[in-house]
Amino acid sequence: MTSVSGEPIPAITEATLADVADNGLRGPGTTVNQAVIDLGNALQAAAQGDGTVQLPPELAELVAKVRQIADVDVTGIEVEEDIRLSAFRIRLRGDEPRPVVIVPAGWNPLGWLPFVYGYIKLALRGYHVLAYTPRGLGYPGWISTSGGRVDVAGPADWADGAKVITHAEGWCEPRKVGFLGVSYGSGISQLVAAHDPDERVAAVVALSTWGNLAASLYDNDTRHLKAVELLVGFTGGERQDKFDAETLDILDKFDQNRDLDDVIAWGNRRSPETYIGETNRLGIPTFVSNTWHETLFPASSVIDVYNRLTVPKQLNLWIGDHGAPEGAGMSGLLTHLPFPGLADPLREAYEFLDHHLLGADNEAPNRKQVTSQVMFTYRTKPVLGGGNRITEAARRESRDSWADVTTGEETWYLTGVNGDGDGALADKQNDGWSRSFTAGVETRATAVDAVMDTGQKEWTGNPRKYVLSEFERENLLVWSTDPLTGQGETARRIRGAAQVRLTVRSTEDAATLVAYLFDVAPDGTARIVTHEPYTVLGLTPGKDTTVGWTLQPAAYDVPTGHRLALVVNSRDQLYSYAAERGTVTVGSPSGNESRLELPLG
Numbered sequence: 205m206t207s208v209s210g211e212p213i214p215a216i217t218e219a220t221l222a223d224v225a226d227n228g229l230r231g232p233g234t235t236v237n238q239a240v241i242d243l244g245n246a247l248q249a250a251a252q253g254d255g256t257v258q259l260p261p262e263l264a265e266l267v268a269k270v271r272q273i274a275d276v277d278v279t280g281i282e283v284e285e286d287i288r289l290s291a292f293r294i295r296l297r298g299d300e301p302r303p304v305v306i307v308p309a310g311w312n313p314l315g316w317l318p319f320v321y322g323y324i325k326l327a328l329r330g331y332h333v334l335a336y337t338p339r340g341l342g343y344p345g346w347i348s349t350s351g352g353r354v355d356v357a358g359p360a361d362w363a364d365g366a367k368v369i370t371h372a373e374g375w376c377e378p379r380k381v382g383f384l385g386v387s388y389g390s391g392i393s394q395l396v397a398a399h400d401p402d403e404r405v406a407a408v409v410a411l412s413t414w415g416n417l418a419a420s421l422y423d424n425d426t427r428h429l430k431a432v433e434l435l436v437g438f439t440g441g442e443r444q445d446k447f448d449a450e451t452l453d454i455l456d457k458f459d460q461n462r463d464l465d466d467v468i469a470w471g472n473r474r475s476p477e478t479y480i481g482e483t484n485r486l487g488i489p490t491f492v493s494n495t496w497h498e499t500l501f502p503a504s505s506v507i508d509v510y511n512r513l514t515v516p517k518q519l520n521l522w523i524g525d526h527g528a529p530e531g532a533g534m535s536g537l538l539t540h541l542p543f544p545g546l547a548d549p550l551r552e553a554y555e556f557l558d559h560h561l562l563g564a565d566n567e568a569p570n571r572k573q574v575t576s577q578v579m580f581t582y583r584t585k586p587v588l589g590g591g592n593r594i595t596e597a598a599r600r601e602s603r604d605s606w607a608d609v610t611t612g613e614e615t616w617y618l619t620g621v622n623g624d625g626d627g628a629l630a631d632k633q634n635d636g637w638s639r640s641f642t643a644g645v646e647t648r649a650t651a652v653d654a655v656m657d658t659g660q661k662e663w664t665g666n667p668r669k670y671v672l673s674e675f676e677r678e679n680l681l682v683w684s685t686d687p688l689t690g691q692g693e694t695a696r697r698i699r700g701a702a703q704v705r706l707t708v709r710s711t712e713d714a715a716t717l718v719a720y721l722f723d724v725a726p727d728g729t730a731r732i733v734t735h736e737p738y739t740v741l742g743l744t745p746g747k748d749t750t751v752g753w754t755l756q757p758a759a760y761d762v763p764t765g766h767r768l769a770l771v772v773n774s775r776d777q778l779y780s781y782a783a784e785r786g787t788v789t790v791g792s793p794s795g796n797e798s799r800l801e802l803p804l805g
Contacts, residue, residue, distance in 0.1 A: 215258035216246045218541060225532040225542045228660045229310075229318060234437035236314055243536045244317035248292070251276045251320065262538050263321075270324045273297060278347055281336060281371045283364045287352040291336040291368070292316045294327040295376050303406070303561040304378035306368055307335040308361075308396075310527070311388035313440030315341055315348035319386070322534035322550070326384075329554060330562055332376040336368055338392060340447070343440040353448040354439060357391045357417070357474045360448075365396030369404050382561045384409040384553065386530050387500075391417070391476065397488050398479040407560035409491040409553045410476075411530045412498075415505035418471025422464055423502075424753055425739040426716060427780035430655050431500045432458060461780065477509045489516040491556040493529065493549060496579055496734070497662060499655045499778060500526045502756050504701065511606055516569070518556055519606065521576045521759065522549060523598055525652070525659020543665065545582075545597030572602035574609060576699075576759040580731060584665040594665040601759065609759075610700035610803040618683045618706075618770070618790070618798040627683035629770060629800060638791035643710070643774035644784045645679040649720055651735045651778055670722060670730040672769060680773035681790060683800075684724060687765050696762040698733060699805025705752040706772070706798045707791045714741045714782035716774050719755060721800075724767040733768075734758040737779045750796045759805075770800050 223239035231237045250257040250267045253276075259267065270276070274296045280288035296302050305326050309316040315337030316323075323333045338361055342349025355361045369381055381404050383393035390413035397405035414420050421428055436455065439446040447455065454470045457463045472478050483490065492510050494503040503521060510519045522529040533550030552571075558564035581599040584592035603609050616629035620637030627639060648670065652658035658668055675682060688695035704719045718737045722730040738753040762768060774788055775781040792798040 213245050213249055213257055214242050216243055216260060216263065218260055218538060221260070221536050221538055222542050224535045225537070225546060226664055228528055228531045228656065229312060229535070230656055234434070236312065240318050240535055241314065244314060244320050247320040247324065247536070248317060251324065252278070260538060263536065266324055266328070270294065270327050274327050281368055283339070283367045284352070287339060289336045289339060289350040289364060289368065290315055290342070290348050291334060292320065292323060293375065294323055294333040296327065296330070296332055301377065301379035302330060302332050303380040303382060304332040304334055304372045304376055305382045305384050305557065305561070306372060307333065308365065308383070308385050308389035308392040309335065309337045309341065310386045311341065311435060312438055313341065313343050315346070315350065317348040319534040321536040326554070329558060332372070332378055334368065334372050334375070338388065339364060341439055349440065354446050354451065355448060356451055357388065357395055361392050362395050362399040365392060366400045366402070369400060380406040380561045382407040382409070382557050384411075384557065385413075386411045386534060387413075387527055391474070394476040394483070394490070395474070395479065398476070398482040398486070403486055405488055407489045407557055409557055411493045411549070411553060412501070412527045413492055413494065413506060414475070414501035415507070415509035416472065416475040416477045418468045418475060419505045420501045421458065421471050422467055424737060425741055426737040427458060427461065428778060429780055430778045434500070434655050477505065480509060480512050484514045487515050489556070489560045491518045491553055493520040493522065493553070495522050495524045495526060495528060495659060496756070496758055497525050497652070497659045497732070499652060499659065504754070504756055507606055507757060516560070517573060518552070518568070518571060519574045520549065520552065522663070523577050523579050524663030525656050527656065528660045528663035543594035543597070545594070548597075572604050574604070574606050575600050575602045576609065579733070579758065579760045580662070580667050581761060582665055592665045610805050612804040614696075614802045614804055616685065616768070616800045616802060618792060618800070625677060627681065629683050629685045629768060633797045635792045635794040635797050638789050639681050640787050640789040641677070641681055641773070642679055643712070643715060643786045643788045644781065645676070646775050646777060647676045647679050647773050649675050649680055649771045649773055650776055651720070651732065655778070667731050670732065672722065672724050672728050672730050675771060680771055682769055682771050684767045684769035687726070687767055688762060690764050693764055694761045695764045695766065696768070696802070697805050698758055698760040698762065698802060700803030701757040702734060702755045702803060703752060703801040704755065704770070705750065707748050707750045707793055707796045708740065709746055709748050709789050709791070710743050710783070710786055711745050712783040712786040713743050713745060714739065715743060715786075715788050716779070716781040716783070717751070717788070718773050718776045718779065719753070720771045721755060722769040722771060723760065723762050724769050726765055730769065733760045737776060739780070739782050741782070748791060748793060
């Protein structure tokens with residue numbers, strides 16, 4: 205048997221799985237990691253009986269177990285005339301009624317293919333499994349590709365999800381129906397559950413999910429350009445061929461920075477936040493996870509949705525970026541590879557499903573509702589060829605609610621320049637100063653080197669190091685504390701969302717401000733804690749305007765002897781920016797002193 209693309213299937217080795225764990229789903233540019241393709245092809249073929257596929261013994265044993273208890277096939281589900289969704293199915297044998305877990309694929313050109321391992325693991329836990337590729341996604345000609353045009357989790361996708369449930373009822377007669385999705389599939393899972401006309405969804409697991417799609421595209425009057433660029437290029441075909449007319453119109457408006465109210469309305473319609481009332485009315489247990497440095501669906505709106513849910517719920521927050529925590533656990537994982545804690549994101553998600561669908565008496569209902577992984581508290585060791593390998597998993601903290609994560613606040617006031625040319629973060633109000641920089645230039649102070657890739661490295665023990673002295677002072681401003689002291693090895697426990705207030709003026713009628721918070725070590729190297737952009741529109745050139753905004757939430761321990769640095773520039777590759785040129789001045793007039801409010805826990 206050949207792969208779904210018609211190519212021979214190479215042998216799968218432990219190195220293949222290590223590649224998946226280290227590098228995730230994405231390859232260079234808008235390609236898919238070849239190791240993910242090879243692994244998905246191999247598991248799909250082996251699960252359907254191809255005895256020539258070479259797998260590591262542990263994976264071969266899993267495949268053999270599932271083949272002993274289940275029938276595996278690939279089919280098409282007709283959702284409209286001439287539109288069929290590609291589906292991968294595992295049906296457990298026997299007369300005992302079983303629940304089904306339906307898995308809409310994430311946004312990628314392989315559809316359901318990357319996560320065959322995850323489907324096998326679900327089947328071995330006692331579920332029928334029905335994975336499908338949402339309409340429009342996939343490379344032409346692959347059996348994991350679905351027909352139609354991409355609706356971006358809109359009404360067509362909700363209706364498709366309901367038809368997939370109906371298909372499952374005829375195929376396996378499930379006792380209950382649950383949904384599990386990663387990324388795009390997570391949003392579709394929540395939206396189908398809220399809209400199913402027959403109210404059949406009993407539980408949802410939404411991994412690397414979004415709360416408000418509009419805010420993920422456009423927030424603080426700033427467009428999230430790189431996120432949209434990545435998504436448009438990762439469908440498996442050309443833009444004009446993949447999207448329906450409405451979505452093409454929205455993408456044009458987004459690209460051209462016009463009629464953004466239409467973009468917001470379109471995004472709101474595709475947001476779980478919009479339908480919280482239905483989710484609560486139906487009482488659908490919901491498991492949600494996200495990452496601190498999320499570049500596609502920032503955590504703040506996910507947390508907002510979680511806070512408004514009144515159903516049985518769980519929120520997990522992890523180190524890294526979109527899909528990194530769940531990727532290896534869904535794609536393929538050996539028990540001894542490659543670092544401790546790698547299996548936790550999926551293990552806890554599966555246990556949530558087990559409790560609500562199988563009736564398992566496990567730890568899921570006893571866990572505190574919010575668990576945060578504290579950034580970079582893992583222990584690592586250097587590995588041959590460069591980089592680090594995690595030897596001890598990062599610390600996790602559990603709280604009864606998100607409100608319990610932040611227990612205090614500390615205010616730092618921005619000052620004028622010190623002897624080194626930077627400003628200070630001081631504990632007393634400081635006014636009467638101003639500092640300027642030239643706008644419109646990207647600097648070395650950036651949120652990430654590349655969408656998802658930088659966060660994938662964070663997840664595997666290799667967070668990016670910045671050098672504060674290399675930041676271009678003509679194009680940004682820096683304020684930092686003195687070396688911080690505290691109890692023991694930790695000077696500050698940042699828990700929650702920091703806020704920035706600045707008084708600004710510009711030579712232009714608009715200005716984009718990107719605020720970054722860094723942890724600076726004694727040797728001058730730094731790690732990013734959080735960031736967030738804000739665009740100020742309608743400025744009167746030369747006139748002061750005071751603005752404030754909230755940075756993305758974080759859980760970060762600042763070591764004793766380190767400094768905190770606030771950096772503000774006007775441009776980051778992730779976002780749109782308001783001015784190609786001009787001068788931005790930050791000041792601190794009396795009564796409107798510029799400051800940083802730091803959440804502590």
